[in-house]
Amino acid sequence: MEFLAPTTWQDALAAKAEYPDAVPVAGGTDVMVGINSGRLRPSALLDLGRVTDLTDWGLDGGYLRLGAAVPYRRIIEELKDKAPGLGMAARTVGSPQIRNRGTIGGNLGTGSPAGDCHPPLLVCDAVIELASVRGVRRIPVTEFFLGPKRTAVAPDELIAAVLVPPADGPQQFAKVGTRNAMVIAVCSFALALTPERGWVRAAIGSAGPVPTRAYTAEQFLTEALQQDGFASRSGRGDVALPESVVRRFGELVAAAASPIDDVRGTAAYRRHALSVLAQRTLRWAWESYRGRGDRCT
Amino acid sequence: MTTTRTHAATGTGRIGDSPIRPDGLLKVRGEFAYSSDLWTEGMLWGATLRSPHPRARLVRIDVTPALRLPGVHAALTHVDVPGAKCYGLEHPDQPVLAFDEVRYQGEPVALVAADDPETARRALAAIEVEYEPLPPVVDAEAALRPDSDLVHPGGNLVRHVRIRKGVHDTPDGVPELPEADVVVSGEYRVGMQDQGFLGPESGLAIPAADGGVDLYVATQWLHGDRRQVAASLGLPPEKVRLTLAGVGGAFGGREDLSMQIHACLLALRTGRPVKMVYSREESFFGHVHRHPAVMRYRHGARRDGQLLWVRAEIVLDGGAYASTSAAVIANATTLGIGPYRVPYVAVDGWAVYTNNPPCGAMRGFGAVQACFAYESQMDKLAAALGLDPVEIRVRNALRTGDTMPTGQVVEGPAPVAELLRRVQAAPPAPPTPTGDLRHLPGGVGNTTHGEGVVRGVGYGIGIKNVCFSEGFDDYATARVRLELIGGELTASVHTAAVEVGQGLVTVQEQIVRTELGVDRVTLRTADTSVGDAGSSSASRQTFMTGGAIKAACEQVRQQVLSRLSSAAAANPAAYRFVEGKVLAGTEVVADLAELVGDQPVEATAEFRHRPTQPLDPQTGQGDAHVQYAFAAHRATVDVDTELGLVKVVEIVTAQDVGRAINPQAVEGQIQGGTTQGLGLALLEEIQVSNGVVLNPSFTDYLIPTIADTPPMRLEILELGDPQAPYGLRGVGEPPTISSTPAIVAAVRAATGRELTRVPLRPEHIAGVTAAGEPSPGER
């Protein structure tokens, strides 16, 4: 097995072009598990650990730009205000050791339906920057996930960065696992709310072949907010969401999932739990929009 | 003595102190050598080819393609096993390597030895095996029906234990039970728990010049292994020498053989040292698990809550091979009604062969499954009578002098009522702290900020036998030597007793220091060059090897006293050995170092507990057990009743340990055991579908993390059992037994649901049916 250890991004892209079968390694928390278990026997490993630009974040136009190898710990410590949904998701990942090593790009690279970064990236309309010696392309995250562990990354490409529009309203992320820490999601849910702009984003993880937006639920809630004039009303502090709206939103989120029965839970439970999570996170987001958010972290 | 405390390592290292464990610093620094770290010059790597089918006819195996690969030194099948083709702890029914038929998924079929693990892996892939899959027998109850396919030619029943106390059966086999005011019944199920030890099965076999083999291995019982390994190698036992390598946890899962015979076969075939280490996934197939159980119980009681009779039927799924199933079902049945006084008892238990993974020893050994059922029944009875759950237990609590369902009279302290009263009297758990998700069900998953969260409290008490039962000749051997090394008095201890993490090494030193009054004690590595110590299981090793060391020390003292004078030797009880001096009363009569001089004193002792009896096959009567041990739990939980997620808030445990030889180790056992019971209540299950394991990894076999483990308040009683060394009572298993039902009772209290199967699953707690809607609670 070849071990490729480029020190610059250009060398990394050149190596990937030369060895399209090479498996990139960022934190290694998925790759090494695969190798240890015998499931993964790559002809070459492409270590990205020496490519320092990948571990930086900064501002890029209107976007927050996260290098692909930014680890969870830094997302939690440095970005939880700029990208609150992602920060909450990062907090639920693995253990301290995994949060030190594991990266956002690795989560995307694995492309698991249960990857915790994916729902928050979906609700903030993130853009994924892919690069190769052929050039750079940016695709909306909605076009990134093609199937279980299948992504839009071409064989000669690497994930360069994740571009996240800064949060302009409350965001939430919630993840059900049977254990209270260190657990793969049974199902997860992310919500972003910016009623001034009349839109709602909702996304589901670990309840279908790919992480997915709940478009019908989004549309219902957006319309409900606009019709009832919540968004336009000034002095926004005193308007509670009707229970019927919250409940319907939950139902529509559940309906948007396509879960299966597996070792982690039943399809019926996943739908039920998604409905509960959607309702709860909507109430929390709404409360914080009204300026009374309880902060429970 | 009662304690509620957390011990720091203290004292001078004598009995009752908590000295630092000799292996402690190495372990926390990551420097301890586990069996998987073994290495020697020129060694090969062994690997195992396993059946992908739970049941199949073995049509053909061809290892020649593997042998053609460079770097492959041997590839073996059943024809290469020179001695007994089958092994087993109780019944040798398990093939060393499969022949004719494979009976469970993961059964070893062939072995290879190669230069490195990767070559070994490729060699396994090159072996050609033709299977003819057969429909697996997967339902233990159906397996008992006459029309079932047979897992073994002799039938699917491993053992039926029948216990009748004060009860006769009608001619058609129905126990005749007296009229009761109230009858409650229930069916309870326990899933397949795994020991989940962290150090995978591993060892190193080195061929010896005499044609024998030296095996370094992580096990629970060196001599038990040796007997089976030698038989299959066709060697006399003395040519098979075992040395203990660092054990990374056991919990029963190392009582059966795993890679022992395999590594030796490969080493003897290649003439080279052979190391084997299972991967995590392979480990799930490499050892036995806790028996899944189906249990049907009926309890009849008087209106005042007094139990009149218990009728229980217990079916344990033993999987493909017998392992210790016969003893596990004996425990499940003889302890099957719990620590209660009941005049009329009819219990039947069956251990059954299926094509599921083999099951055998795991901490609690049959007592765990039964406790979940009988404690659930006690709560049901309390509810039916409108009584407090502790009150109904106390009214029926076993006391000294009562008889068990087997007719055995309970001797020594039996503080069942007191343990219950103590956990009940502990102050209530604090309210849920706000502002930190880690205190809420779902944890940092951010699933609730308090919505849907309901608190519940539940109780449980259990009973466990200590040491081996049913007439087994159970003994332990210890050699103790007292000598001057570099002018300093040194005692060395040699036993074959296995340290599995429980702290036996510390206890051994403490006993010697106390008995001989010397500070410097060294432990020789456990191996088979000294006599059998028996297994590190059944909560027995401090009792048994501790007893043997005590006896050896007494002999050493006797020899030392005979050097002092014949009068002293005739009256050893008059002398104490303290801090290097021999004392008569308070007077120093000799210096120990002078008495020892340049002539070391050495003694080897065998220790036996009091004999036990087999059970009468018709009535299950007999004094089968050595000692009973008890622990009680109170669990407080916060349940997210909508999502079915649980946060265990606090556990209070009370346990009588007779004598806490090492209080810190006792606390560790209680905390760890309680947590393992928590795992069974809420998380831990090997999911098996049609004989195939669905979750052989720590990604999906979930054991509690520290975030799932609550603060524990411990009440440790030291009531002293007159028939045990130092009055001690086995500690390791009892806390595992009743924490499961206590937690489930607390979740029931929070949800109002019946919850008859463990581990609980979120969908059961939230009452989500297949249609997706929560069913109403049953409160």
Ligand SMILES: Cc1cc2nc3c(=O)[nH]c(=O)nc-3n(C[C@H](O)[C@H](O)[C@H](O)COP(=O)(O)OP(=O)(O)OC[C@H]3O[C@@H](n4cnc5c(N)ncnc54)[C@H](O)[C@@H]3O)c2cc1C
């Ligand atoms: C104990 C444990 C707990 C875990 N818990 C969670 C959890 O709670 N939630 C969760 O979502 N995940 C969890 N994971 C999975 C894993 O930690 C995450 O998916 C993590 O984000 C992977 O990041 P990494 O940098 O370690 O990826 P790596 O293992 O280095 O790579 C993962 C994949 O991405 C590819 N890749 C990496 N970087 C790039 C790049 N720049 N361009 C193209 N491809 C790339 C790799 O080739 C590989 O296919 C857990 C893993 C372990 C071992």
